[in-house]
Amino acid sequence: MTTITDPQRETFRLGMLIYDTRYRSMTIQVVALIAFLILIGWLISNTAQNLADLGKEPSFRFLWEPAGYDINQRLLDYNSQDTHLRAAVLGLLNTLLVAVMGCITATILGVIIGVLRLSPNWLVGRLMTVYVEMFRNVPVLLWIVFIMAITIETLPQPRDFRGEDAAATMKVFDSVAITNRGLYIPEPLFSRGLGDVEVAGNRFEISLDLILLLVVFGASLYASAQVKHRADRIQEQTGVRPKTFWKRSAIVVLPTVFTLAILGFHLGYPALKGFNFQGGIYMRNSLIALWLALSLYTAAFIAEIVRAGIMAISKGQTEAASALGLRPKRVMSLVILPQALRVIIPPLISNYLNLTKNSSLAIAVGYMDLTGTLMGITLNQTGRELETVLMGMLVYLIISLSISAVMNWYNNRVKLVER
Amino acid sequence: MKKSVLLGALTVAGLAAGAAAAATVDDVKARGKLNCGVTTGLVGFAAPDANGNWDGFDVGVCRAVAAAVLGDPMAVEFVPTTGKTRFTALASGEIDMLARNTTWTFSRDVDLKFTFVGVNYYDGQGFMVPKELGVSSAKDLDGATVCIQTGTTTELNLADFFRANGISYEPVPIETNAEAQQQYLAGACDVYTTDASGLAATRATFENPADHVLLPEIISKEPLGPLVRHGDDEWADIVRWTLNALITAEELGVSSANVGEMSMEAGSNPEINRLLGTEGNLGEMLGLSADWAKNAIAAVGNYGELFEKNIGENTPIGLSRGLNAQWTEGGLIYSPPFR
Known part of the structure; x- marks a missing residue:
């Protein structure tokens, strides 16, 4: 006879929380x-308590008070009687402007330099190495200040352009003025423009001309893509690809040119009037210094990422592509780069984030970005340190997470689909 | 650097403001050193000399307070602040007092929670332009590029002035006086605007001061004075009455030359006696030694001496007393009585 003993019923004692390895972790x-x-x-309660003791309870009411200061680079209408909130929005737009310009330039430069660094040409390869090592090993703040100092100290002042035997002259058929206050380039103007439309209770104005042009250009691109698809289909069916270059070029270019002509497109040239050049598009030297420095600096990192991405593709791929008769340029663009993108994109995201965050160094050259307006002058004039800095941190967080989200989506599209 | 000050200040504001708000004078005595916020460098007001010793009109106020509290005018740690960082530095307790040509305004006094203890220089905002521009009035500046120190009252006055006169301008925000000077001289801006005294001091350092003119318009009232944190009245009293002691000393004819002799024994003027501690117990009331005012005057001289030595007519800066003469001479400098 066997006796079956019930397993001893587990009793739970408090001590087991520490002595029993099942619960300890x-x-x-x-x-x-x-x-x-x-x-x-x-930390939070202590901060709140201390601020209350100082008589500075957190409050965001200051955002709706008049800012009282002027901002030089305005992407929206703004004057000193507008609110601190609007000043912050203008700063945010300036941040986004330099971040977008910087990301685009850095990517283009970075890819070119990364590819050239692998060039079999000894001189080109070494030159690119020198570039990369020089830019990424010096703090970006120094590059910003350095470029700013160069523009201020070496370029002519606007008043040097005055008089018969002026010390400085305008470049490119008298259309571009390069001064130590910035660059003046011709601006597009429309003599028969459609005007602006006001949205959100006249807080923002959007140019109808711009919308029309974008719509027309978008439609042309779509039509051009259709032509390409049709050519692809014919090629698949018959093996002969119809020539589409001229057709597609015409579809892309002509409608836009036609629209421009209807709108009465012409260029407005800058001209010296009074103290400064008037007319044209004015790129302040603070924007140029910041944009160039951030682009050149980040391009050095992107170049290394691109190089790593390319080197991660096995040499067999190049050889196979060459064996199929592709020329080196096409091997790169059709075989290597698409595969390298899988390695390149994730670190590229973090470099875009870095560039955006580094743009907060703008204050070193007086570029009125978010740090300069909200976390600079507004902070100083209202004394709301905690509120403004928290808002600024939140905005940068949102920008960074948005960039990450977009780039992750793109990464998911290009990454190798494994079956 | 700027960021770390800001974030550091935030943390400090969060963690230590409660502690710093109480009894600054005890902190200073325990430390044996006064932390005094000054400019990053404005000749005549506060600038380090060739040996790294700070010197100037605002520096004198710091040294006088250190002499009154600690008995040693050299026991000062000078903390250079920009227009932007100064208030955070003071609010966070990084500095005990700020003597940095700071304008006394309602919102700074009431909303930013500081206590202005007096005025050591009555100033107004002016404009400086190169002579070759041929500008004779600030109202001719339509379209000009203006260099301006950011985070100051001048930034707001400027916006108001150009708005009120219906003319446009291009502001170039700049952190420090030195950077502004560099940009102005390179012609990156047509005009430099700040307090008229600051303009005079800056112009004095130019290679050819005569090539630059100050425009006649003074567009604002800028009473400049030292300030402390709101809520520590004992400390505010000490700084306020140290400044008043310097002013009263000039009024009563007490100078660094004769203060030693006068404080030996009580003289015939009872107010001088009270000031120098040979009669009454004013020092004790402040929680300081009886010879606090004597130490301050001996260290930096009276108000007039301080003015003449640093920014007066015999210095390169060459400011006349003007509004800053004693009330007995038709100026605005006036101290409440020592009684």
Whole structure:
């Protein structure tokens, strides 16, 4: 006869939380979490208490008060009687402007330099190495200040352009003025423009001309893509690809040119009037210094990423492509780069984020970005340190997460689909 | 650097403001050193000399307070601040007092929670332009590019002035006086605007000061004075009455030359006696030694001496007393009585 004993019923004792390895790690984590939350809570309550003692309870009312200061680079209408909130929005737009310009330029430069660094040409390869090592090993703030100093000290002042035997002259058929205050280039104007439309209770104005042009250009691109698809289909069916270059060029270019003509497109040239050049598009030297420095600096990192991406593709791929009769340029653009993108994109995201965050160094050259308006003058004039800095941090967080989201989406599209 | 000051200041504001708000004078005594916020460099007001010793009109106020509290005018740690960082530095307790040609305004006094303890220089905002531009009035500046120190009252006055006169301008925001000077001289801006005294001091350092003119318009009232954190009245009293002691000393004819002799024993003028501690117990009321005012005057001289030595007519800066003469001479410098 066998006796079957029930397994001893498990009794739970409090001590097991520590001595029983099954529960111990859980216990430690819960305790650590509670301690962490207490620490955070203490910091917050202490800050609130101390601010209350100083008589500075957090309040965001200042955002709706008149800012009182002027901003030189305005992408929207703004004057000193507008609110701090609007000043912050203008700063944000300036941040986004330099970030977008910087990301585009850095990507183009970075890809070119990264590819050239692998060039079999000894001189080109070494030159690119020198570029990369020089730019990425010097702090970007120094590059910003350096470029700014060069523009201020070496370029002519606007008043040098005056008089019969002026010390400086305008470049490119008298259409571009390069001064130590910035660059003046011709601006597009429309003599029969459609005017602006006001949105959100006249807070923003959007140019109808621009919308029309974008719509027309978008439609042309779509039509051109259709022509390409048709050519692809014919090629698949018959093996002969119809010539589409002229047709597609015409579809892309002609409607836009036609629209421009209807709108009465002409260029407005800058001209010296009074103290400064008037007319044309004015790119302040602070924007140029910031944009160039951020682009050149980030391009050095992107070049290394591109190089790493290319070197990650096995040499067999190049050889196979060459064996199929592709020329080196096409090997690069059709075989190597598309595969390299999978390696390139993730680190590229973090470089875009870095560039955007580095743009907050703008204040060193007086570029009125978000740090300069909200976290600079507004902070100083209202004395709301905590509120403005928290807002600024939140905005940068949102920008960075948005860039990440977009780039991750793109990464998912180009990454190798494994079956 | 700027960021770390800001974030550091935030943390400090969060963690230590409570502690810093109480009894600054005890902190200073325990430390044996006064932390005094000054400009990053404005000749005549506050600038380090060739040996790295700070010197100037605002620096004198710091040294006088250090002499009154600690008995040693050299026991000062000077903290250079920009127009932007100065208030955060003071609010966070990084500095005990700020003597940095700072304009006394309602919102700074009330909303930013500081206490202005007096005025050591009555100033107004002016404009400086190169002579060759041929500008004779600020109203001719339509379309000009203006260099301006950011985070100052001048930034707001400028916006108001151009708005009120219906003319446009292009502001170039700049952190420090030195950068502004560099951009102005390179012609990156047509005009430099700041307090008229600052313009005079800056112009004095130019290679050819005569090539630059100050325009006649003074577009604002800028009473400049030292300030402390709101809420520590004992400390505010000490700084306020140290400044008043310097002013009263000039009025009563007490100078660094004769203060030693006068404080030996009580003289015939009871106010001088009270000031120098040979009669009454004013020092004790402030929580300081009886010879606090004597130390301050001996260290930096009276108000008039301080003015003449640093920014007066015999210095390269060459400012006349003007509004800053004693009230007895038709100026605005006036101290409440020592009684």
